[in-house]
Amino acid sequence: MPSSRYLEIAEALRQAILAGEHPVGARLPSESDLAARWSASRGTVRQAVGLLAQEGLIGSRQGARRVVLRQELRHSFQQLNSFAQWAHAMGREPSSLILSRVTRPANPEEASRLGTTPGAEVLHVLRLRRLDGEPVLVERTAYTDWVAPAVRELPDDCVSIMNSIAENAGIVAHYGEHLIDAVAAGSEDARLLRVRRGSPLLRQRYLTYTASGRTIEWTDDRYRAGTVAFSVSNSAAAAPLARTAGPDMTPPPGAGSPSPGAGSPSSATGS
Known part of the structure; x- marks a missing residue:
């Protein structure tokens, strides 16, 4: 079979x-x-x-x-899936619009996360994601210089950047590390997601790496409240979930030393 x-x-x-x-x-x-x-x-x-x-x-x-147990849309961290893959699995229709692509110097946090030097050029992409035509996610991603050319070639309505660069350029994400918290919607987020300024948003920040530990992207995703829930399965036999007061990420095997202030590894991406 x-x-x-x-x-x-x-x-x-x-x-x-x-x-x-x-x-x-x-x-x-x-x-x-x-x-x-x-x-x-x-x-x-x-x-x-x-x-x-x-x-x-x-x-x-x-x-x-x-x-x-439930009928809400939950995004599991068991597998490394893109937003589009997850949406299709839930029976929803994803769409996407790249609002801007700007090459600029990396700010200190981006440089630290991506393992590059402050001021090195990164490609910053602002994207709006929808489910069944409704805005659910504002995505801000900094791509490293070796990934940027493949991202620049994609159309503005590319549904999945992660899938597209894997197919077109052989850039495949094997590891994901995530930080999840809540933030208030700023003016731009409120306008794009059609919510009031100051409304609560679920924020997911993450790094993705290749199998060899080469960094691909650092992303800040902001979901409209009530549109998604993230699920994590654990057990007493496995390593416990980490709870930290601030950002903390550990690189995958082969990625070298952790950057200053970095979160516990898991797997699922929004690209």
């Missing part, structure tokens, strides 16, 4: 949950029932429901069938 079969089953179940066919608190059909419905093996069905569990849509109790 094709390896993508479990993805098809997961997508069908996801859409059914988001459409309210399986309300919060309801149990999903058993694995054997789902396997019969989809003419699939129980192992394939188990992969599908496991993916939905990672996204936080469903859960289970020991020895019980899977239960629908």
Whole structure:
């Protein structure tokens, strides 16, 4: 059976949950029932429901069938996915508009995050992201000089910069490190997201790296309240989540020494 079969089953179940066919608190059909419905093996069905569990849509109790936990849009850090990939997985239609592309000297924070010297040129991109035509995210990204040429060539309505530079230039993100907090909407964010100035926004800042640890981008994403929730799965057997009073990031294997003040590694990007 094709390896993508479990993805098809997961997508069908996801859409059914988001459409309210399986309300919060309801149990999903058993694995054997789902396997019969989809003419699939129980192992394939188990992969599908496991993916939905990672996204936080469903859960289970020991020895019980899977239960629908929520119907909101959650962005899991289990995999390194772009905003567009996540949106499509949720059954939503993403769109994007690059509002500006400006080459300028890196400010001290950008230089520290990207591992370059202060004043070195970076490409700064301001982008508005939408779901089903509604503005949900303002994205401000500084790209390193070796990535900038590939980003400059993309059209303003490029849906996924991360996917496009991977396909067109072989620049593939393998690691992501994230900081998440809340900020008040400034004048520009309020105008673009159609909210009042001072409204709360969910902010995600992150670095992405290649497999060899080469830095690709430093991004500041600001989501309109109520449009997304981030999910993290952990256990007592794994390394505990880090809680810090300020920015703190550790580079991936091969990236060298951490920059001053840097957050705990996880994986999901907005590009």
